[in-house]
Amino acid sequence: xxxxxxxxxxxxxxxxxxxxxxxxxxxxxxxxxxxxxxxxxxxxxxxxxxxxxxxxxxxxxxxxxxxxxxxxxxxxxxxxxxxxxxxxxxxxxxxxxxxxxxxxxxxxxxx
Amino acid sequence: xxxxxxxxxxxxxxxxxxxxxxxxxxxxxxxxxxxxxxxxxxxxxxxxxxxxxxxxxxxxxxxxxxxxxxxxxxxxxxxxxxxxxxxxxxxxxxxxxxxxxxxxxxxxxxxxxxxxxxx
Numbered sequence: 001x002x003x004x005x006x007x008x009x010x011x012x013x014x015x016x017x018x019x020x021x022x023x024x025x026x027x028x029x030x031x032x033x034x035x036x037x038x039x040x041x042x043x044x045x046x047x048x049x050x051x052x053x054x055x056x057x058x059x060x061x062x063x064x065x066x067x068x069x070x071x072x073x074x075x076x077x078x079x080x081x082x083x084x085x086x087x088x089x090x091x092x093x094x095x096x097x098x099x100x101x102x103x104x105x106x107x108x109x110x111x
Numbered sequence: 112x113x114x115x116x117x118x119x120x121x122x123x124x125x126x127x128x129x130x131x132x133x134x135x136x137x138x139x140x141x142x143x144x145x146x147x148x149x150x151x152x153x154x155x156x157x158x159x160x161x162x163x164x165x166x167x168x169x170x171x172x173x174x175x176x177x178x179x180x181x182x183x184x185x186x187x188x189x190x191x192x193x194x195x196x197x198x199x200x201x202x203x204x205x206x207x208x209x210x211x212x213x214x215x216x217x218x219x220x221x222x223x224x225x226x227x228x229x230x
Contacts, residue, residue, distance in 0.1 A: 003153055031216055042202055042221025043154065088153045092216065097142060098167065099219065101153030
């Protein structure tokens with residue numbers, strides 16, 4: 001099945017650094033979502049984006065819905081050890097319930 | 112807690128055996144989704160239900176896979192004659208409302224998954 005192109009595959013950073021990850025698709029989505037998955041748990045929604053060009057923040061997280069509707073990025077500022085996990089982007093279209101996920105970005109934060 | 116629960120959490124089976132994976136959604140949630148997540152990959156859609164009706168099963172890999180939700184609550188994903196390539200994490204999610212309205216998102220809440228290993 002289709003999966004979105006997510007990069008980088010993994011990141012190893014120092015606590016306090018900012019990180020950025022992005023997601024691209026060959027097709028348009030009406031909604032872009034960013035999830036975080038902790039070890040042994042299911043994905044948990046971080047941010048939902050509904051309009052092309054929209055920039056949304058949630059605490060230290062900022063995400064943008066690309067103007068072409070084919071891409072999105074997620075920024076995390078001032079990273080902390082509990083940011084460790086796998087971050088997934090997902091796309092969804094109006095009228096459809098299913099989500100199409102990226103392959104994930106594994107984030108490791110060194111104290 | 113009142114989250115999505117799945118059982119068993121781990122299942123090891125021999126090739127050729129049938130397995131049944133159970134999902135108990137959040138109480139009152141109308142929609143229930145099944146995903147499969149291979150190691151190093153994101154979740155991949157299998158099928159979903161609104162109430163007891165299976166709305167889309169286009170993601171099921173082949174006819175060895177089936178799912179049901181007879182009373183509109185608990186769902187079972189069954190894999191017959193398992194093969195080694197079926198080994199993966201199987202995740203269930205539920206949402207309060209079906210579909211997606213423009214400008215909103217009916218959040219899907221994911222369960223912890225069932226890790227299936229086929230020997």
